[in-house]
Amino acid sequence: MGTGKKEASRRERQGKSNDGMGNVRTKGENFYRDAKKVKTLNMFKDGKAQRNASGKITKAASYQSRDKPSARIEPNRKWFGNTRVISQEALSSFREAVAEKAADPYQVLLKTNKLPMSLIQDGHAPNGLKQHKAKIAVENAPFSDTFGPKAQRKRVKLSVDTLEGLAGETVKMHDSYLDRLEQAKLLSGTSGDANADTNGDDAELTAAREPIFSKGQSKRIWNELYKVIDSSDVIVHALDARDPEGTRCRSVEKYIQEEAPHKHLIFVLNKCDLVPTGVAVSLYTFRIIPLKYHLQPQNRSNYAIAFVKAASSA
Numbered sequence: 001m002g003t004g005k006k007e008a009s010r011r012e013r014q015g016k017s018n019d020g021m022g023n024v025r026t027k028g029e030n031f032y033r034d035a036k037k038v039k040t041l042n043m044f045k046d047g048k049a050q051r052n053a054s055g056k057i058t059k060a061a062s063y064q065s066r067d068k069p070s071a072r073i074e075p076n077r078k079w080f081g082n083t084r085v086i087s088q089e090a091l092s093s094f095r096e097a098v099a100e101k102a103a104d105p106y107q108v109l110l111k112t113n114k115l116p117m118s119l120i121q122d123g124h125a126p127n128g129l130k131q132h133k134a135k136i137a138v139e140n141a142p143f144s145d146t147f148g149p150k151a152q153r154k155r156v157k158l159s160v161d162t163l164e165g166l167a168g169e170t171v172k173m174h175d176s177y178l179d180r181l182e183q184a185k186l187l188s189g190t191s192g193d194a195n196a197d198t199n200g201d202d203a204e205l206t207a208a209r210e211p212i213f214s215k216g217q218s219k220r221i222w223n224e225l226y227k228v229i230d231s232s233d234v235i236v237h238a239l240d241a242r243d244p245e246g247t248r249c250r251s252v253e254k255y256i257q258e259e260a261p262h263k264h265l266i267f268v269l270n271k272c273d274l275v276p277t278g279v280a281v282s283l284y285t286f287r288i289i290p291l292k293y294h295l296q297p298q299n300r301s302n303y304a305i306a307f308v309k310a311a312s313s314a
Contacts, residue, residue, distance in 0.1 A: 095120050234264045241269045
């Protein structure tokens with residue numbers, strides 16, 4: 001084996017020595033160490049404090065200095081005044097302006113702002129905790145985890161401490177239930193009808209229910225409908241001019257208004273030739289713009305062209 005392949009002989013042959021001068025940094029050059037490497041080495045060196053011959057600290061270690069910095073805060077009037085506040089009068093006027101713009105079907109929201117919309121819409125939305133109290137309780141404590149062999153509940157969670165309090169809470173809940181029933185009767189216009197109580201789900205039926213009216217109301221069909229709504233930008237709601245209120249789907253309109261206000265909802269009044277002209281004109285009092293449309297049987301192939309013309313003319 002020759003000695004030419006050894007590291008020591010290679011250094012001697014190339015004139016390199018390990019005297020420590022091969023890594024000398026000159027001004028303006030830093031070939032062997034970049035800035036990251038130098039910063040890392042300085043971090044390793046800063047672990048200890050520098051002391052003199054008598055042992056006193058001349059330079060403290062990093063983050064170990066005992067010098068007290070100046071802790072005075074710059075005086076400014078903004079520390080003693082209100083910031084980002086608004087008066088109730090300005091807030092109420094702003095709410096009215098937003099309500100007017102929201103009720104106008106010709107106004108389209110293109111870009112949202114950074115305003116606290118919760119202050120503007122305060123009081124209009126129902127309290128979700130009170131509205132979905134039963135649903136939240138069932139989700140937190142399912143039946144399988146509350147009763148049966150896999151029950152995890154140790155004791156019943158009650159909002160009262162005594163039996164008298166439980167009785168009072170029961171009476172209060174019953175009174176609120178009766179108030180809701182009376183309010184529903186007033187809204188439906190059957191408050192003075194003696195047979196109005198027999199129309200409930202729990203009341204006795206005097207006539208058989210036709211199963212045909214329950215078709216098309218399954219959860220699967222509703223899920224498909226909401227899939228179509230979520231994937232569409234413009235929703236066309238076809239109404240019958242003979243009974244437009246009876247053919248409206250309030251739940252879909254509410255969903256579009258609250259969950260997807262950026263989508264466009266168009267009402268198409270079909271069969272306008274079957275109602276008088278005055279009735280058709282009075283139907284333009286909708287909050288959402290309706291389009292009068294009559295489809296001729298012989299022009300079914302031109303449905304899309306006619307609809308686009310009707311929409312552009314409106």
